[in-house]
Amino acid sequence: MLELRGVTAGYGHFTALWDVTLRVEAGEAVAVVGPNGSGKTTLMRVISGLVAARAGDLVFEGDSLGGRKAHEVVRRGIAHVPEGRRVFPRLTVADNLRMGAFQPRARAAFAESLARVYDLFPVLRERERQPAGSLSGGEQQMLALGRALMSRPKLILLDEPSMGLAPVMVLRLFDLLRRVRAEGYTILVVEQNVRQVLRLVDRAYLLEVGRIRMEGRAAELSEQAFVRKAYVGL
Amino acid sequence: MIEPIFLLEAAVNGILLSGVLALLALGLNLIFGVVDIVWIAYVDLVMVCMYLVYFLVMVYGWPLWLAGLGSLALGALLGLGVHLLIITPILGSAPVNQLLATGGLLFFLQSFATFLWTTDHKTVRLALPILEVGGMFLSFVRLIAFVISLLAMLGLWVFLRRTYIGTAIRAVSQDREAMALMGANPQYVYLVTSAIGGAMAGLAGALLVIQYSVHPFFGAAFGPLTFMICVLGGLGNMVGAFVAAVVMSEIISIGGVVISTEMGYVIAFVVFIVMMFVRPGGLLVRRG
Secondary structure, three states, X not given: OEEEEEEEEEEOOEEEEEEEEEEEOOOOEEEEEOOOOOOHHHHHHHHOOOOXXXXXXXXXXXXXXXXXXXXXXXXXXXXXXXXXXXXXXXXXHHHHHHHHOOOHHHHHOHXXXXXXXXXXXXXXXXXXXXXXXXXXHHHHHHHHHHHHHOOOOOEEEEEOOOOOOOHHHHHHHHHHHHHHHHOOOEEEEEEOOHHHHHHHOOEEEEEEOOEEEEEEEOOOOOHHHHHHHHHHOO | OOOHHHHHHHHHHHHXXXXXXXXXXXXXXXXXXXHOOOOOOHHHHHHHHHHHHHHHHHHOOOOHHHHHHHHHHHHHHHHHHHHHHHHHHHOOOOHHHHHHHHHHHHHHHHHHHHHHHOOOOEOOOOOOOEEEEOOEEEEHHHHHXXXXXXXXXXXXXXXXXXXHHHHHHHHHHHOHHHHHHOOOOHHHHHHHHHHHHHHHHHHHHHHHHOOOOEOOOHHHHHHHHHHHHHHHHOOOOHHHHHHHXXXXXXXXXXXXXXXXXXXXXXXXXHHHXXXXXXXXXXXXXXXX
């Protein structure tokens, strides 16, 4: 479904990703793990069009995404839940979800999408009229996720969904992500919480200083091997 | 000692003045909140629209309301033009360059107006009555300008709250990158915002030209006041801009009656400077 071939990208003179090649098949959940500063967020931003690739190509459902802007990428069916959630703090929960369905194709299916999101996250319905900034961290993460689902994506990019959440909330969040998976969405997730994320996904990549170091099926990869590689460097 | 009735009259006049000022401040604030660039030449666009109304009414004999609509349309077009020709190329530039570019437009418009229409003060003469209400004398023109300003601001409020694109405009002012991830083309949102901000300048122009005469340096007279109101209300804060407009025009109006017109402005500017030390974030500092 999504394929990156030799993608190199960065900011100004700084290169954050070197020659990254990875694949996500339809229906799969794939994780990219790695320590801070390994280029995980840049990887997500290149796929969603917020950062342009300097070299290499990105192919989504047979079409190249190279040179496409973020708002065009969403229309192709890729929703990016950014690091730090980035909900609109002074808009209500309902308005945040409305904005998720901004593009015409999503707007046409608004009522149906909204019912689905409210089924997945009932707390959002209860908080409908509240400004998003007044929600707890976990609720904001649900809103960010719900807002992404409103765009009717085929592929969801999740950047550090568990960041800044209380440990109990992290467990609940991964349960919710499993439910989102069960709905048939394809997921590419970047996480520091290796233990939890390996239980969620089918395959995982290890990213280190901007390069892919390891790849494999989640079941076969011992958490220890990944953690050692990622955080101890052995 | 000044009689209370004069103070009351000044207070009412201050409220009436605040309408158009709030309209200007809201237009400028709307654009700043979304595009993140201050249009230094904003009130000079108003000046151009005032000339349009003047010529349409006094030379071509159009009815005032039609000329006002023409002014609204010209304002929207100018807004689009400024965004496409001046703002788009400098979106990613350093703030000082953005100030220089929109400041350059200010000098261009002033010189252009001087060249075309000379520095004569031009006035749209209206035979509208002075109202006497409970012993106070109020200008009917000002009352109309105030009511129309309020209606326009109410319209803007409904637009920003109720429509899809209006909500998107508020969303962009809170997080423009996140709104791009929702599938909104930033340039489209900027253009809609600039057209609305421009239309508000056009409307303000029509409401100002029936109260004041127009000349190429009109922007220099009202521009600083508009910026002060924006900053005092907190840049990008719409409610704050409205409150600041009322506060400033009350100071100018009451100060003008109690001491003198010039001192009214002096006091207003002093209050502004003091407030910048006391509440640098604006009168109503946003929570959260």
